[in-house]
Amino acid sequence: MSVKETTVAIVGGGLVGSVMACYLARRGYRVSLFERRPDPRISMIDGGRSINLALSNRGWKPLEELGLADEVEKLVIPMRGRMMHNEEGALTFQPYGREGEAINSVSRGGLNQLLLTKAESLGISLGFESTVADVDFEKGILLFADGSFFTADIILGADGAYSMLRYQMQRTERFNYSQYFIEYGYKELAIPADKEGKHRLEINALHIWPRGKFMLIALPNLDGSFTCTLFLPFEGDCSFEQLCSHEAITSFFREYFPDALEVMPELKEDFDDNPTSSLVTIRCFPWSRGKVLLIGDASHGIVPFYGQGMNSGFEDCRVLNELLEKHNDDWQKVMHAFQEQRKPDTEAIADLALANFREMRDLVADDDFLLRKKIEARLYELYPDKWIPLYSMVTFREDMRYSVAKRRGEIQQEIMDKVMKQEGFRENWESADFSWVINELAGRQ
Ligand SMILES: Cc1cc2nc3c(=O)[nH]c(=O)nc-3n(C[C@H](O)[C@H](O)[C@H](O)COP(=O)(O)OP(=O)(O)OC[C@H]3O[C@@H](n4cnc5c(N)ncnc54)[C@H](O)[C@@H]3O)c2cc1C
Structure with missing residues (x-):
């Protein structure tokens, strides 16, 4: 069956579902998107509250590929670092990365509306107030809460952390699932x-x-x-x-x-x-069953402390598109390759997100931790291709897999523990010779 004859149904018109819909429409698929809520461009969801998210490089790249960068640019406010407030109200600023590097505050509602409008302009059929209640994995049939049906060649479950499609997978054999x-x-x-x-x-x-x-x-x-x-x-x-x-x-x-x-x-x-x-972490595997594949929070919901949930979901869309290109839109091959490639990366960011909670609520106000950050920043300045702080690898290096960033981060942490134990280092670190640190790092990779 050619791409043009292939019908793809996407369940969930949130951030990830609408980005994936745009990628597939551009490839020539017939895409129908079903969303349980009313059209957010017409009715206010969340009672009109502004809820925002941090968009970073991994999320930005797919938006760029879809030609949306200029429009998204108008919706964002760059945040160049953390501004810490102590109990007395005194402020300390810690830059996130190097000069010019920033994460971006973006309105969830504004971004979602932009993506849905883009999807519509690409000819995607948008069905709001369409709640999926059940699915036939092998036949590709969606059953809606109002009793109607829709049949598709491929179904993507982008229905979030409390996904109905994943819930149906949980009732099949050899499907592993945990929520924490x-x-x-x-x-x-x-x-x-x-x-x-x-x-x-x-x-x-x-x-x-x-x-x-x-x-x-x-x-x-x-x-x-x-x-x-x-x-x-x-x-x-x-x-x-x-x-x-x-x-x-x-x-x-x-x-x-x-x-x-x-x-x-x-x-x-x-x-x-x-x-x-x-706040929940969802882990499950496999992500595909028959004609159905889970993406975004439906397959890997994470806690928000690294600001990477949406970013990793957008990265899913980019990777899926690349695999469709590589395997000539052979979905059986693509689904298999996708879950094999993405599972270790999404596991890594799930772990990092849990660990970052401690850093944000506790360590950012700790003197030892702040010194480590300063030393890391110096190493990054001196050896920008060799020592990259973990936060920068995750947030600004969209070309590096999360699993690679996590592993390198662990090695760097061990080396930094040694650095901090050196006698007199705390007092004299500004004039220290760091070449042994870089040699040790090279030897560990
Ligand atoms: C407090 C908080 C802060 C966060 N901050 C950040 C951040 O700074 N940066 C970041 O990258 N990520 C952040 N995240 C994570 C981010 O919100 C999610 O990763 C992202 O929304 C996932 O997108 P999604 O499209 O997969 O799921 P969702 O956004 O949950 O969208 C799922 C859609 O599916 C629809 N749906 C559900 N069930 C059905 C059904 N049965 N039938 C039809 N439609 C259905 C829902 O209505 C919804 O529109 C944060 C999360 C939280 C909770």
Whole structure:
């Protein structure tokens, strides 16, 4: 069957489903996309709240390939580093990478709308308020909640971390699955724009209030506001469970985030109105069954602490497109190759995302950790092709697989442990000779 005669159904019109739809339409497939929610370009989802995400190089590359870079550029605010707020409100700025390197704050809703409009312009049929309830993997039939059917040659499940298609796979044999909820939840809050419509905090930064066991972060929006996310344990000391009255919320913020409290006039209302949500890591395998393949969060949902969930989902789309090219659109070969290639990479970023929570909420305020970061930055400056900090490999090196970045990061960590143990190093590191460090690194790769 030729590409032009092949019908692809995509379940889920979120970020990943709409990017994949655009890639496939460009290849000449007949694409139908089904989304459970109403069209976000017409009706407001999430009650009109601005929710933003950090878009970095791995996510940017597919958008560029789809010719969307100029339009996405208008939606983003570059964040060049972390702005740390201590309990007294003092600020410290840590650049994310080298000069010119930044991650980008983008509105989830704005990006999704842009992608759906692009998909529509490529001739993709968009079916909103279409909830998939069941699937026949071998025949390629989708059954909808209203009792209607749709038959396709290929079905892609881009229906998110709580995927219905994955749920149906879980009921088949030799399908492995795990879900792991961390003991923390999150709540979205807001710092509105000031009276002139301007940002009340430094605009080109991701703000963090690290407090050891919990943290608050804030990403800028184009309208002058910031979207904040409070990450707290569900239960125990300093937990959501304890923030059960307006007095408790205000006194908690006064104690731990006093400078944030000053710029959050709607804190109590936001706290009441916005849900407390959980954070899950989803691992499963295989990702394909008959005519169905899972992509994005449906196959590898991760916690948000590396800002890579959407980025890795977009990378899925780019890799899938490359494999279709390589295997002349032979889907049986492509599905197999895709899951074999992507599984180790998505496992790596799932692990790194869990580990980065500790770094964000705790270590960014630790002197030893900050010194390591400074030394790493020096090594990166001196040997830019040899010593690349883990954060930079994950965030700015879209040509490097996550699994490779993770392995190199582990080796670098071991070498850095040795560096830190050297006598007198802490005091004299600025004049130290680092050639042995680079030799050791070369010997370990
Ligand atoms: C608090 C938080 C912060 C995050 N921050 C970042 C960040 O900074 N950077 C980053 O890269 N990632 C971030 N992420 C991760 C990112 O949100 C996800 O990885 C990304 O949204 C995954 O896209 P997706 O299209 O696979 O799934 P989703 O965005 O969940 O989309 C799935 C779509 O499928 C639809 N659907 C579900 N079931 C059905 C059904 N049965 N029938 C039809 N349609 C269905 C849903 O309505 C939805 O539109 C964050 C996540 C969280 C929770």
